Amino acid sequence: MLDVRLIRSDIDSVRAGVARRGEDTSAVDRAAELDAEVRSLAAKRDSLRAEIRSLSNEVGSLFRDGRKDEAGSLQEQSKALGEEEKQLDERAGVLASELREVMLRIPNLPAAECPDGGGEADNVLLRTEHFDPDAYGDHQRVPHWEIGEELGLLDVARAVKLSGSMFVMYRGAGAALARALCQLAIDRNVDLYEEIRPPTLVRTDTMVATGHLPKFVDEAYHSERDDLWAIPTAEVPLTSLARDEILDSSELPKRFCAHTSCFRREAGSAGKDTRGLLRLHEFDKVELLALCEPADAPALHDEILARAEGLIADLGLSYRILDLCAGDIGASARRTFDIEVYSPGVDQWLEVSSVSWFGDYQARRANLRYRPGSGKGTEVLNTLNGSALAVPRVWAALVETNRRPDGSVAVPELLVPYMRGLESLTAPDR
RNA sequence: GGAGGGAUGGCAGAGCGGACGAUUGCGACGGUCUUGAAAACCGUUGAGGCUUCACGGUCUCCGGGGGUUCGAAUCCCCCUCCCUCCGCCA
Structure with a gap:
C-alpha cells in the first residue's frame, strides 16, 4: 500500500507511476477525494469528542462534590453531542474503509530505473x-x-x-x-x-x-x-x-x-x-x-x-x-x-x-x-x-x-x- | 478433547465506572556529584492520526471486535492468543 500522504502531496507523480504500468489512474483520484472527505469528517468528529469529554469530566466533578442534581443538563447536552458524533463517526468509518480498499488496489510505483514497457x-x-x-x-x-x-x-x-x-x-x-x-x-x-x-x-x-x-x-x-x-x-x-x-x-x-x-x-x-x-x-x-x-x-x-x-x-x-x-x-x-x-x-x-x-x-x-x-x-x-x-x-x-x-x-x-x-x-x- | 486462570507502556506489575495514556519498580536516555567509573540524587522516557511555518492544540490505542453509559483499562457479549491441570499423541 502506498502512503496516502504521497497522494496528498504529489498526486502527479503517483498518477505518472501508475500510468507507467499501463494501469488506469482513476483510483488515484478517487483516493484523493476520499482522503479529503475522511479528514474533514474526522476533524469534526474529534472536536465533538473533545467537547463530550470535557462535559463528562464536569459531570464527574459535580458527582464527586455531591452536587448530582446540577449535572442533569450537562448530561443531556453531552448525550445530544454523542448522537451527532456517532453519525459522523459512522460516515467517516464507511469512507475510511472505502479509501483503504481503493488504496489497496493502487499498485506500487515503479522505480525510476525500472525500464518502460507494457508487457x-x-x-x-x-x-x-x-x-x-x-x-x-x-x-x-x-x-x-x-x-x-x-x-x-x-x-x-x-x-x-x-x-x-x-x-x-x-x-x-x-x-x-x-x-x-x-x-x-x-x-x-x-x-x-x-x-x-x-x-x-x-x-x-x-x-x-x-x-x-x-x-x-x-x-x-x-x-x-x-x-x-x-x-x-x-x-x-x-x-x-x-x-x-x-x-x-x-x-x-x-x-x-x-x-x-x-x-x-x-x-x-x-x-x-x-x-x-x-x-x-x-x-x-x-x-x-x-x-x-x-x-x-x-x-x-x-x-x-x-x-x-x-x-x-x-x-x-x-x-x-x-x-x-x-x-x-x-x-x-x-x-x-x-x-x-x-x-x-x-x-x-x-x-x-x-x-x-x-x-x-x-x-x-x-x-x-x-x-x-x-x-x-x-x-x-x-x-x-x-x-x-x-x-x-x-x-x-x-x-x-x-x-x-x-x-x-x-x-x-x-x-x-x-x-x-x-x-x-x-x-x-x- | 475436558476443567480452570490470564492478556495493561521496553520488561515487571497496580488500577476493577469519573480527576487514567494510566501508581510504582526495573531498564534506557540526559544531568548533578567524581580525576574517571560505580553508587546516590534530579529529570526525561510508548505508538499513531488530524491540525499548525512553528510553539502548540486535538483525537485514537490498556489482546481484537461489538454493546451499556453523560463518561469504560474498569461492566456486558463475541473472538483470538497465552498459562495450569487431566486425557490423547509424533
Whole structure:
C-alpha cells in the first residue's frame, strides 16, 4: 500500500507511476477525494469528542462534590453531542474503509530505473550466460520427465495416484538431488542470512500482510476447519516475522533465508505445463528475504540477485537475467530481476527466481517499522526478496543439461558432497 | 478433547465506572556529584492520526471486535492468543 500522504502531496507523480504500468489512474483520484472527505469528517468528529469529554469530566466533578442534581443538563447536552458524533463517526468509518480498499488496489510505483514497457516483450535482457544454442547434443534434448522415469528419479504416475495431477514424487537419487539442492542453497547463504524454518500453515492476517490475500484467494490452499492457509512462498511467514514490531536501526538490515514447501492451486493455469516439473501444486524452495532502511535497498537488491545468480552459475546451468519492465513487474514491486535457466530437453527458458524490491509498499501493509539512528519517531522499512533456489525447475534443467550420451546424468561437482559422494545418476540395476 | 486462570507502556506489575495514556519498580536516555567509573540524587522516557511555518492544540490505542453509559483499562457479549491441570499423541 502506498502512503496516502504521497497522494496528498504529489498526486502527479503517483498518477505518472501508475500510468507507467499501463494501469488506469482513476483510483488515484478517487483516493484523493476520499482522503479529503475522511479528514474533514474526522476533524469534526474529534472536536465533538473533545467537547463530550470535557462535559463528562464536569459531570464527574459535580458527582464527586455531591452536587448530582446540577449535572442533569450537562448530561443531556453531552448525550445530544454523542448522537451527532456517532453519525459522523459512522460516515467517516464507511469512507475510511472505502479509501483503504481503493488504496489497496493502487499498485506500487515503479522505480525510476525500472525500464518502460507494457508487457513481457519489453523486458530488458541484461545478460545471457553460458548459453550456446548450438552446443546441445541430442542426448540433452530429452525432457526431464522421460529422464526421470528412465533412471528411476521421478515417479509422476504414483504421485498422481496419491494426490492428483500437478503433484510429483522424487525417488532414490532423484529425491536426494532435490534435498541436496536445498541444503546447498541454505549453506551458501547462512553466512549473512539467518536460517529460519517457519510454519507452512499460517493465519489469514499473515497472508493479508504480504498481499496474497484477498487478491489471490483462488491461488491458495485453505483449511476451512482451522482457518489456516498453506503458504505459497516463504516470503509470507518471513515478512510477517517482524510484523507490528519496531526494529532498531542498529539491527538492520535483517536477512533471512528459509527452506519451505510452497503450495499453489495454479487455478488460472489449468492445462498449462501439465507434464513434468514445470508447474506444480507443491514444491520446495529456498527463499532469501531482507528488511532494511530505504537507503540500503538498492545494494541489497544487487546482493540477493548476485547470490541467486551465483548458485545457478556454479551449478553450471545456462541462464539469463531480465530487468522486468514497468508493465510486467508485480503490483507491489518497484523493480524486479528475473533469473531464467535454459532447459534443453523442453527447450524453454524457465523462471527460477524473481528478485524484487518492494520499497515500503509491503512493509506499510505489514506494519514493519524501525527507529532511525538519528532523529525521533519511527519509519517504515523496505523489503526485498528472491528465490535462492526453486527445486523443480532447477532439478529439471540440471537433469536435462547434464545428461550424457549414454543416458546417465552427471551430478554437478558442488552437489556431490551432498549426494553421499554420488557423481553420476544411472539406471537402476535390474 | 475436558476443567480452570490470564492478556495493561521496553520488561515487571497496580488500577476493577469519573480527576487514567494510566501508581510504582526495573531498564534506557540526559544531568548533578567524581580525576574517571560505580553508587546516590534530579529529570526525561510508548505508538499513531488530524491540525499548525512553528510553539502548540486535538483525537485514537490498556489482546481484537461489538454493546451499556453523560463518561469504560474498569461492566456486558463475541473472538483470538497465552498459562495450569487431566486425557490423547509424533
